[in-house]
Amino acid sequence: MRxxxxxxxxxxxxxxxxxxxxxxxxxPCGELEANAMYFSVGVxxxxxMIAQKYFxxxxxxxxxxxxxxxxxxxxxxxxIAKYSNRVRLKIATxxxxxNHYIRMIKRMEAIAALPY
Numbered sequence: 001m002r003x004x005x006x007x008x009x010x011x012x013x014x015x016x017x018x019x020x021x022x023x024x025x026x027x028p029c030g031e032l033e034a035n036a037m038y039f040s041v042g043v044x045x046x047x048x049m050i051a052q053k054y055f056x057x058x059x060x061x062x063x064x065x066x067x068x069x070x071x072x073x074x075x076x077x078x079x080i081a082k083y084s085n086r087v088r089l090k091i092a093t094x095x096x097x098x099n100h101y102i103r104m105i106k107r108m109e110a111i112a113a114l115p116y
Contacts (some may be wrong), residue, residue, distance in 0.1 A: 021066030022046050056107045059100060073097075 024042035027035040049066050061069060077092040091098065 021068075021070065022049075055111060056104050058107070059103070 022042045022045050024039055028038050029035065046066065049069065053062050053064070053069065057069065057073065061072070064072070076097075079090050081088050081090055091101075093101075
């Protein structure tokens with residue numbers, strides 16, 4: 001039926017495996033309410049990571065999985081050192097990745113400054 005009101009709508013189904021990369025491969029216990037809360041936190045984490053990929057991280061990481069983001073951006077060697085009553089975070093990374101972190105921080109500050 002051409003010209004029908006249903007022609008203007010397009011429906012899409014998106015299927016994803018939320019468990020990979022978020023750590024909810026197994027439920028923690030046999031209680032329904034506790035498992036529901038655990039799964040809800042995992043789904044919230046997944047949604048926040050997806051939002052961060054597009055609004056904060058950017059620069060070629062939009063198509064990465066959560067596990068890949070953790071591996072490339074979060075799991076880096078670092079230590080906290082104290083010098084002359086100042087606390088410093090020492091990160092073992094490249095200059096390119098360090099500059100990417102700085103750009104991410106600036107994007108987060110810009111998002112935080114947006115009016116509601």
